[in-house]
Amino acid sequence: MGTSSRLRTAALRGLVPLGLVSVALAGCSTGSGDPAPTQTVTQTVAPSAAAAATPTSVATTPAPVQTPQPSATPTCGAEDPTSAIQQAADRLGAPAGIDGATWDTASAERDGYDPCAALSWVVLRPAMSTGSSPSAILLFHDGAYLGTATKEQYSFEPDVVRQSDAALTVTYRFPLAGEGNAEASGRAEAAYRWDDGAGRVVMTGDVPPTP
Template sequence: MAAAGCAADGDSGSSATHVHNPDPTTSSMPTGCGVDLSASVIQSAIAALPVERVTGAAWSTDPRGFEGNFDPCATLSTVIITVQGATGSSPDQALLFHKGEYVGTATQDAYGFTSLDVDSTKDDTVGLAYKTPGSCDACADGTITRVQFHWEGQKVRMIGIPPK
C-alpha cells in the first residue's frame, strides 16, 4: 500500500511520497533543536487532519500519548499519534516533519500497534515498526513489519511496504 499522496516509482517495495502541506506551520516552529513532542507545530498538523477514516474518531492532541522523535532541526522526524479515547489496538498515524515543517502522514491508512523503530532511524530517515496481531492483540506471536521513510531532497521515499 502506498503512502498518502504516493505514486509508485517503479521500484518494488518503494514509493515516493508527494505530499502537500495544506496549512504551512513553519511560523510556529520551535527555535531550539532536540526532541519536543509538545511543539505547537505538531498541534497544527493534527488540526489539519481529517478524522480517522475507519473509526470516525478524532485524533488525540494530548502530547502525553505521543511517541516519536520530532526535532525541528532533523532532516526527517516523526510523531506517532492515536485517536481520542484510544485503547491498545486503536489506530495510530505517523506524522512526518522535514526540518520542523509538517509534510504529511507516513501512510494513507492508520494502523494499530505502530511504533518508532529507533534502530533504523537516522537524521534523514524515520523507521517505523507495524505489529500485526497474532492469535490475539496482546500475544507475542504477531508479525513485525519494518518500513523506513527517507527524505530525498524534496520528498519522502517509502522503503518497504506496511502490512495490509
C-alpha cells in the first residue's frame, strides 16, 4: 500500500488529521524525481557612502605670473671718452704759460669719467709735464663734454673727489707768498654740482689767486 493510501485509511479511521494528509500530498505531488527549480534573485547593490564621497579632481588655472617692469635707466654716453678728450684739447689750444706745448691726450687721467653719471671728469695735462705744470679739468654730463671746470688753467695737479653722482669737489694747490713751487702749501677748494633743472654745472667755493 502506498503512503497516500495508508494516510487516507488512517484518516478514515480517525488516526491522522485530515490537514496533515493535505500537507503530505502537496509535498509529494511533484510529478517527477527532479527538485523544483530555484528562483534566481538579482540584487542591486547601492554604492557605499565612502565611494560616493570620493572627490573628483578639478583642473585649476594657475595664477598669472607678474612680470616686474624694468626700471628707468639714464642716458649714457660713450664708454671710451678718447674722442671727446681730443676734441676738448683741440678747443683749448696750447697749455697756458708753456710755449709750444701740447696736451697729452693719451695719458689723460680718466678715473673720474663715468658715461652714465650726471657729472664726471677727466684731468688733462701737458706732454712732458712737471709737478707745477697747468692742468685742465674736463667736465662731462652723461658722457657728453661740457667744458672745463674753470676758465683759467691753474698750475699743479688738482685733487678731484666725487661727492655724489652729480657733485664733486676740487682742491687746487698754489704757492703762498715767498714760497717756491716745491713748497706750495696754499689750498683752494671749489665744489661743482650738476643742476638738472638749469641744465648746467653750478660752481661754488674758491680757486687759486691770480698772480
